Amino acid sequence: MQADDDAPEFPSTTHLSIVDQAGDAVALTSSIESAFGSRIQVDGYLLNNQLTDFSLTAERDGRRVANRLEPGKRPLSSMAPTFIFDAAGQLHAVLGSPGGSRIINYVARTIVSVLDSGLDPASAIAMPHVGNRNGATEIERGRFPEDVAKELERRGHELQRGDMTSGLNLIVRHANGWIGAADPAS
Incomplete structure (x- = not known):
């Protein structure tokens, strides 16, 4: 089976990360899919229309598409509310982001920036x-280093420059408590 990418994306997702004084934490990503969701309201809540996260095409080239609609299936989702624990099992960080299928890239890059590069939350999110979503390598217009972009092109990457506002937020444990940050562009 092959996945396809013809499920439409709409900007109606949000994420929040919370850590309280007791160290209890929440990483919550929620979406109604498109503006006003299904446009059906029940007891003051708008119902989502997440069924549009399924591929609109059930078959392609005579083969069933993996993300097709069928009973008992959940649609493809990139939501990635994330908890990171240290070697002792203590909560180290809480993060997540809206952003459709870009969420995985946003969250993964932030985790690498914090854990591997040792960046503080604000610096990690501001990177x-x-x-890449199985196509052109997407880089943030006006912020991505041009020398790195040229090297990627030299190595055969097709680049697509565009606006990439994440909505990322991150809370990291430090010696004196917790430090949080959010995408300055959101």
């Missing part, structure tokens, strides 16, 4: 966005 220029880059990602």
